[in-house]
């Protein structure tokens with residue numbers, strides 16, 4: 001069975017002035033999978049996500065989401081996606097439930113209250129529903145942020161650094177949320193600088209470096225890019241961090 005990939009990018013380029021950030025990015029994300037886009041600070045992850053979510057125009061190349069070209073069919077793309085940005089978009093003054101109802105009403109969903117209550121239950125926020133977001137922990141805010149982005153059941157979800165700044169427990173909570181969504185058929189493209197996050201969550205991993213995708217595959221495939229460990233007393237598989245640093249040619253590590 002062949003299905004259209006949820007996200008398909010070919011030869012994508014983008015410069016800010018004379019700073020070429022994306023220099024020909026190719027990527028294909030199968031429907032219903034979790035795909036992690038890795039890259040250092042400034043690699044262009046957010047730029048790529050903004051182009052895919054129609055917030056920014058590419059200079060060249062093509063990108064399609066849910067079968068729709070981002071340049072030619074932006075309205076259809078926007079109806080197919082949700083974006084949780086690098087910085088949480090929740091309103092602190094409102095309660096968790098009020099945030100959800102507000103977004104549902106903005107999207108002209110009829111039974112906004114019921115949709116809000118369903119999402120609160122799904123994300124373990126029912127007890128906190130009536131509290132102002134200002135009193136939430138970082139993990140609760142992130143979960144609320146992701147819950148807000150799911151209103152309207154978009155098939156493709158972009159999560160730009162969903163767990164940056166969260167403690168390990170909250171990160172695990174967000175991971176569980178993402179796994180559940182993918183299990184229900186949502187395609188998730190997440191960007192991260194945390195290599196263990198990609199290792200834990202992603203079906204496929206791509207590394208964006210100096211404007212191009214320099215590696216793309218499953219974790220097992222990426223592990224094969226390094227020579228197997230030779231004679232060692234303790235058998236040690238390369239971590240994704242080892243692979244990442246080797247691929248980007250970083251050799252300044254301390255012993």
Ligand SMILES: Nc1ncnc2c1ncn2[C@@H]1O[C@H](COP(=O)(O)OP(=O)(O)OP(=O)(O)O)[C@@H](O)[C@H]1O
Pocket residue numbers: 016021039040041042043044045046047048086193
């Ligand atoms: N609007 C802009 N104008 C000029 N330069 C920009 C603009 N937005 C981003 N850049 C530059 O483009 C490069 C890529 O930025 P981008 O935000 O896409 O990186 P990133 O991979 O998301 O980084 P981070 O991990 O820090 O979030 C950076 O060098 C950044 O300074």
Ligand SMILES: [Mg+2]
Pocket residue numbers: 045046047086160
């Ligand atoms: Mg970014």
